[in-house]
Amino acid sequence: MYRKIDSEILQKISEIFPSERIVSERERFEDYSHDEVSGINCYPEVVVFPETSEEISKLMKLANKYLFPVTPRGAGTGLSGGALPVYGGCVISFERMNKIIELDEENLMIELEPGVITGELQKYVEAHDLFYPPDPASLDNCSIGGNLAECAGGPRAVKYGTTKDYVVGLEFVSPTGEICSLGGKLVKDVTGYNLIGLLIGSEGTLGLITRIILRLLPKPGFVSDLLVPFKTFKDAISVVSEIIRHKIIPSTIEFLDRESILAYREYIGKPVQFEDASAQLIIQLDGVNKESTEEYYEKIWNICEKHGAYDIAVADTQQDRARLWEGRRCLLDSLKALSPIVDVEDVVVPRSRISEFVEEVYKIASEFNVRIANFGHAGDGNVHVNILKAAKSTEEWDENLPLIKKKIFKAAIAIGGEISGEHGIGYVKKDYILLSTSEAEIKLMMRIKQAFDPNKILNPGKIFE
Ligand SMILES: Cc1cc2nc3c(=O)[nH]c(=O)nc-3n(C[C@H](O)[C@H](O)[C@H](O)COP(=O)(O)OP(=O)(O)OC[C@H]3O[C@@H](n4cnc5c(N)ncnc54)[C@H](O)[C@@H]3O)c2cc1C
Numbered sequence: 001m002y003r004k005i006d007s008e009i010l011q012k013i014s015e016i017f018p019s020e021r022i023v024s025e026r027e028r029f030e031d032y033s034h035d036e037v038s039g040i041n042c043y044p045e046v047v048v049f050p051e052t053s054e055e056i057s058k059l060m061k062l063a064n065k066y067l068f069p070v071t072p073r074g075a076g077t078g079l080s081g082g083a084l085p086v087y088g089g090c091v092i093s094f095e096r097m098n099k100i101i102e103l104d105e106e107n108l109m110i111e112l113e114p115g116v117i118t119g120e121l122q123k124y125v126e127a128h129d130l131f132y133p134p135d136p137a138s139l140d141n142c143s144i145g146g147n148l149a150e151c152a153g154g155p156r157a158v159k160y161g162t163t164k165d166y167v168v169g170l171e172f173v174s175p176t177g178e179i180c181s182l183g184g185k186l187v188k189d190v191t192g193y194n195l196i197g198l199l200i201g202s203e204g205t206l207g208l209i210t211r212i213i214l215r216l217l218p219k220p221g222f223v224s225d226l227l228v229p230f231k232t233f234k235d236a237i238s239v240v241s242e243i244i245r246h247k248i249i250p251s252t253i254e255f256l257d258r259e260s261i262l263a264y265r266e267y268i269g270k271p272v273q274f275e276d277a278s279a280q281l282i283i284q285l286d287g288v289n290k291e292s293t294e295e296y297y298e299k300i301w302n303i304c305e306k307h308g309a310y311d312i313a314v315a316d317t318q319q320d321r322a323r324l325w326e327g328r329r330c331l332l333d334s335l336k337a338l339s340p341i342v343d344v345e346d347v348v349v350p351r352s353r354i355s356e357f358v359e360e361v362y363k364i365a366s367e368f369n370v371r372i373a374n375f376g377h378a379g380d381g382n383v384h385v386n387i388l389k390a391a392k393s394t395e396e397w398d399e400n401l402p403l404i405k406k407k408i409f410k411a412a413i414a415i416g417g418e419i420s421g422e423h424g425i426g427y428v429k430k431d432y433i434l435l436s437t438s439e440a441e442i443k444l445m446m447r448i449k450q451a452f453d454p455n456k457i458l459n460p461g462k463i464f465e
C-alpha cells in the first residue's frame with residue numbers, strides 16, 4: 001500500500017536534513033516504536049529531527065511524491081498509540097523544535113515551538129507571575145505539540161478548561177506540504193472556518209504543528225490542596241456534585257478508588273495518609289490570596305462531613321502540596337509495578353453519574369475476574385479505568401480485553417458519556433469509535449481527512465481506517 005523507504009528515498013531525505021538529524025539504523029528505532037500504551041511496538045523505517053517548518057514542508061512534498069507514511073511524534077507519552085508508525089515509514093520527532101520564542105507580557109501570550117515540555121513551559125511562565133493552566137499528569141515529560149494534537153486536559157480542567165481554551169494561534173504544515181499560519185496574538189478572530197479548533201485534537205492526522213501561540217492568565221496568589229478520605233466510593237463522588245451545586249468551583253477535584261490507594265501503598269512500601277479509606281478526594285482551591293481561598297475551606301468541609309468524610313488534611317506550602325500529590329501523580333507507575341501490562345482507558349461521563357458508572361465497572365471486573373483500578377478527574381467526569389493483566393495468560397488477556405473494553409464503553413455511553421475524555425482514539429481505540437460516533441459523523445470526518453490529506457500519508461491507521 002505504501003512505498004518502503006529505500007535508498008532512493010533516503011538519498012532525497014538526506015538532501016533535506018543533515019546526517020546527524022536522520023536515524024536510519026534499525027537498532028536505534030526502539031525509542032520511536034512505542035508510546036506509553038503497554039505492549040505495542042511499531043517500528044519506523046527512518047526518523048528525522050527537523051528544526052524548521054520549511055524542512056517539514058519539503059519532507060511532506062517528498063512523502064506525497066513517493067507515497068510513504070509520515071507519523072508526527074512529540075515526547076511519546078501518549079496513551080492511545082497516536083505516535084506509533086503503524087505502517088512504518090518516517091517518524092518526525094519534534095524534540096529539536098523546543099524553543100520558547102517570545103513571552104509577550106503586554107498581550108499575556110507566549111509563542112513557542114511544539115517540542116517544549118509542558119512542565120518547562122509552566123515553570124517559565126510562573127517565574128514571570130503568569131499561569132498556563134492545562135496540567136496533564138504527564139507534564140514533566142509530555143510536549144506542548146502533543147498536548148495540542150490530543151487536546152490534553154488535566155486536573156485543573158474543572159475550573160480552567162483544556163488545551164483548546166488557550167490556543168490563539170498556530171502554524172502548521174499541511175499533509176501536502178503547505179505552511180499555514182492560523183490566528184495570532186488575538187483575543188478574538190472569526191475569519192473563516194475555525195481551523196485552529198479542527199487541528200486541536202486531530203491526533204496528528206490533519207497537520208504537523210510547528211509553532212504555537214498560547215494565552216496566559218495571571219498566576220493565582222494562593223493555592224491550597226485538601227485530601228479527604230471517605231468510607232465509601234459513593235459518598236466521595238456525591239460530594240463532587242454537591243460542591244458544584246453550592247457554586248464553588250475548585251481548580252481540581254481528583255478521586256482515587258480503593259484499588260488505586262492500595263497500589264500506591266504497595267508501590268512506595270510505607271504507610272500513606274488515610275490508607276484505610278475506600279476512596280479519597282484531592283480538592284484544590286486557588287485564589288488571589290490566602291483569605292479569599294480559605295473562606296471555602298469550611299463550606300467544603302461541611303459538605304464532605306455531611307457525605308461521610310472522616311478526616312481532612314490541608315496542604316498550603318509548596319512542599320506539603322507536592323507530598324499530597326505524590327500518590328496521584330505516580331498512580332500509573334504504581335499500577336505498572338503490580339502488572340507491567342495495564343490497559344488505560346479514559347472514558348468521560350456526566351460528573352453526577354461517575355459513581356453509577358464505576359459501580360458498573362466493578363461488576364465487569366468481577367464478571368471477568370480481573371483487577372481494575374479507577375482514578376481520575378472527578379470534577380470533569382473523566383474516569384481513568386485501568387485494567388491490570390497481572391498473572392492472566394496472554395491468551396485469556398487477548399480474548400477478554402476487547403470484551404471488557406466494549407462493556408466499559410457501552411456502560412459509559414448508556415449514561416451520556418464518551419469513550420475518550422483526553423487521551424484520544426489513536427490506534428488502540430479506533431475499533432470502538434462506532435460505539436459512540438455515528439456512521440454519518442465518521443464519513444464527514446473522513447471527508448475532512450481526504451481534503452487535508454488526499455494521499456493518506458499523514459499518521460495513517462489512527463482514529464478510523
Ligand atoms: C503517567 C501519564 C499521565 C498522563 N496524564 C494525562 C492527563 O492528565 N491528561 C491528558 O490529557 N493526558 C495525559 N496523559 C497522556 C499524554 O501525556 C498526553 O496525551 C500528551 O498530550 C501527549 O503528548 P506527547 O508530547 O507525549 O505526544 P506523543 O505521545 O508523542 O503524541 C501524541 C499524538 O500527538 C501527535 N503529535 C505530537 N506532536 C505533534 C505535532 N507537533 N504536530 C502534530 N501532531 C503531533 C502524535 O502524532 C500523536 O498522535 C498521560 C500519560 C501518562 C504516561
